[in-house]
Amino acid sequence: MKKISEKLDLAPDILEGSTIVSMYGNQSALVENYKSIIEYSPSLVKLQGKHVKLLIEGVDLTIDRFTQDDCKILGNIQSVQVIPI
Amino acid sequence: MKWLKGYIECQVCGGSLERFLNMCRHHGIYIWKLQRAEKIHMCMYAKDFVHLVPLCARTSVHPHLVKKKGLPFQIQKMWRNWTFYSGFLFFLTVLMVLSSYLWEITYSGQRSFSRETLSADVEGMDVYPGMKRSRLDCDAIEKRLREIHPEISWVSAEEIGSVLKISIKEGKESVEHEKTGTPCHLTAPYDGTIQDISVSRGTAKVKRGQKVKKGDILISGLIPVTDDSDQITEYMTVAAKGDISILVRQSFSEPVETHYKKKVYTGNSVIQWVFQWQDQRISLKNPFKRLDNSGEYDIITEICADRIIHPLPVSVYAEKKEYRKYKMVDAVYTADELKKEGMRKYQRRMEKLTEEGMELSSHTAVMKQQDVKTWILQGEISFLCRKMSSRAVTEDEARVNRPEPPSKTEE
Numbered sequence: 001m002k003k004i005s006e007k008l009d010l011a012p013d014i015l016e017g018s019t020i021v022s023m024y025g026n027q028s029a030l031v032e033n034y035k036s037i038i039e040y041s042p043s044l045v046k047l048q049g050k051h052v053k054l055l056i057e058g059v060d061l062t063i064d065r066f067t068q069d070d071c072k073i074l075g076n077i078q079s080v081q082v083i084p085i
Numbered sequence: 086m087k088w089l090k091g092y093i094e095c096q097v098c099g100g101s102l103e104r105f106l107n108m109c110r111h112h113g114i115y116i117w118k119l120q121r122a123e124k125i126h127m128c129m130y131a132k133d134f135v136h137l138v139p140l141c142a143r144t145s146v147h148p149h150l151v152k153k154k155g156l157p158f159q160i161q162k163m164w165r166n167w168t169f170y171s172g173f174l175f176f177l178t179v180l181m182v183l184s185s186y187l188w189e190i191t192y193s194g195q196r197s198f199s200r201e202t203l204s205a206d207v208e209g210m211d212v213y214p215g216m217k218r219s220r221l222d223c224d225a226i227e228k229r230l231r232e233i234h235p236e237i238s239w240v241s242a243e244e245i246g247s248v249l250k251i252s253i254k255e256g257k258e259s260v261e262h263e264k265t266g267t268p269c270h271l272t273a274p275y276d277g278t279i280q281d282i283s284v285s286r287g288t289a290k291v292k293r294g295q296k297v298k299k300g301d302i303l304i305s306g307l308i309p310v311t312d313d314s315d316q317i318t319e320y321m322t323v324a325a326k327g328d329i330s331i332l333v334r335q336s337f338s339e340p341v342e343t344h345y346k347k348k349v350y351t352g353n354s355v356i357q358w359v360f361q362w363q364d365q366r367i368s369l370k371n372p373f374k375r376l377d378n379s380g381e382y383d384i385i386t387e388i389c390a391d392r393i394i395h396p397l398p399v400s401v402y403a404e405k406k407e408y409r410k411y412k413m414v415d416a417v418y419t420a421d422e423l424k425k426e427g428m429r430k431y432q433r434r435m436e437k438l439t440e441e442g443m444e445l446s447s448h449t450a451v452m453k454q455q456d457v458k459t460w461i462l463q464g465e466i467s468f469l470c471r472k473m474s475s476r477a478v479t480e481d482e483a484r485v486n487r488p489e490p491p492s493k494t495e496e
Binding site for chain 2: 036063064066067
């Protein structure tokens with residue numbers, strides 16, 4: 001899939017289903033192409049992607065939106081960690 | 086949109102909360118504003134709450150409804166208090182309907198016209214309290230009033246809410262002649278010097294700079310008609326019209342008495358209330374306070390209500406009359422008071438001229454002591470007078486004096 005995607009010059013999220021993280025300063029993060037939520041607490045949000053696990057650490061973290069397409073996290077975000085499976 | 090569809094705030098606790106959230110997502114239940122403390126606080130659409138039951142059973146979490154928000158819940162709440170809301174709606178409807186009618190007509194600025202005269206004219210235009218405001222045409226009212234009364238120089242009809250406010254300014258006296266078409270001369274109201282003259286109709290009798298006396302004809306209402314030999318065959322009579330300004334210098338001398346009678350209130354007063362409903366009138370007064378026939382009283386009347394309740398033919402009137410007893414005592418002006426009294430008389434004189442439409446150009450005044458009891462206020466006022474008097478043309482004036490043909494003597 002990765003090779004086809006590269007050959008066709010497509011964005012990796014279309015065929016591979018890569019997780020997309022968009023940060024707006026340190027106050028907001030929008031995660032797309034994720035599979036499920038693994039853990040949620042005011043200091044940590046752990047999300048499961050297709051190929052990676054995503055760890056978002058911070059203070060007073062809230063989930064502003066939780067839909068099938070995306071998940072918007074608000075709060076004072078201190079770090080975003082990507083752990084390959 | 087969320088508010089329109091109706092949503093709830095709820096809390097879930099116990100069991101596997103993350104699994105519960107994933108299952109919500111999997112079943113298409115839209116959740117937002119998640120906050121984690123001991124419990125998870127979140128929002129969701131009201132219709133989705135019932136779908137939580139199997140999910141809660143599978144994940145062993147306990148949902149707890151905190152608050153209902155949105156239009157469907159507001160309607161439910163309003164439905165419970167339907168009497169209040171329907172009353173409020175009824176009030177708004179009545180207010181809207183009633184405010185679409187004209188309820189009062191007020192008049193201001195008239196001097197020679199009575200309120201009744203203007204009211205009759207306006208009613209003659211089919212404008213009356215209780216009519217629909219949509220039928221009201223203020224421009225037409227202004228135009229018609231000017232047509233009926235040409236002596237009104239300015240008229241304004243203004244619609245303020247449900248009130249029609251008619252303001253007028255009355256013009257010159259000479260307009261009466263213009264209106265009736267009576268031939269007239271324009272005459273000088275004061276002694277003075279002509280500053281400016283322009284004739285619209287008639288014959289000018291004076292020039293700029295000429296001195297005139299009160300009553301002199303300035304513009305004549307007689308226009309001579311001549312024959313080929315420049316002999317006046319007849320006079321054409323017109324209502325003279327033109328713009329004239331006369332510079333008037335007036336000297337005045339007015340005594341100001343130092344001794345005067347001063348009104349002192351004794352403190353005794355009697356209050357009387359008068360109420361009137363249609364033609365029935367009732368007066369209320371404290372029976373223990375009687376008016377002294379030998380005493381002098383100031384009567385201060387305060388009209389509290391004077392209204393006609395439209396559309397009913399009912400009039401209500403209420404007034405408060407206060408009888409204040411006073412006595413006159415001899416008093417003497419102090420120097421300051423004397424100066425103020427002199428100034429007051431001087432101001433009154435100037436205000437009177439201004440009210441008559443004169444333009445003040447210069448004025449001086451001094452106070453001189455004549456004797457112990459009397460002071461004299463002396464001065465001179467110069468003003469421009471643009472308001473002329475008018476005098477009707479007499480038959481004698483309009484007659485042409487022709488030389489009588491020589492009578493034949495019988496031989």
